[in-house]
Amino acid sequence: MHPAAKPQFARIVDEFARWRSIAEPERPPAPAWWWGPAFEMRDAAEPLPATWCHKLRLPDGARFADGALVLRQTLAGQTTLPWPYDFSRKVASADSDVRDLPVQPSDDSAFPP
Numbered sequence: 001m002h003p004a005a006k007p008q009f010a011r012i013v014d015e016f017a018r019w020r021s022i023a024e025p026e027r028p029p030a031p032a033w034w035w036g037p038a039f040e041m042r043d044a045a046e047p048l049p050a051t052w053c054h055k056l057r058l059p060d061g062a063r064f065a066d067g068a069l070v071l072r073q074t075l076a077g078q079t080t081l082p083w084p085y086d087f088s089r090k091v092a093s094a095d096s097d098v099r100d101l102p103v104q105p106s107d108d109s110a111f112p113p
Contacts, residue, residue: 001041001044001046001064002040005037005040005041005044008037009037009041009052009064009067010052012033012034012037012038012071013052013055013056013067014055015031015034016030016034016055016056016070016071016074017055017056020057028082029078029080029081029082030071030074030075030078030081031081031082032075032081034071034074034075035072035075037068037071038068038069038071038072038075039068039072040068041064041065041067041068042065042068042069042072043065044063044064044065044068045063045064045065046063046064047061047062047063047064048062048063048064048066048067052067053067056070057070058070
């Protein structure tokens, strides 16, 4: 397992727990940025930490692959994906200020008419 995979998966597990805490009628679609880690970890046999198992509603001793399956099942039936702003607005997030960047004007000078 790549060393950067665990912190990234940890962030997504925390987001997933916050996302699940929102009442279903108010819950936004699961964000597309969960797809990458969900597929990267699909074959990982290493056990998940117990706190992550609980957040993902998995039994203790579950593997990273089991957690990845939970994420993939969450995303599988969706027909739309939220914009990062829509997701972070509904899910309490400590890093939402980073995602809510102002729109920059486009520079078309690189493309002559």
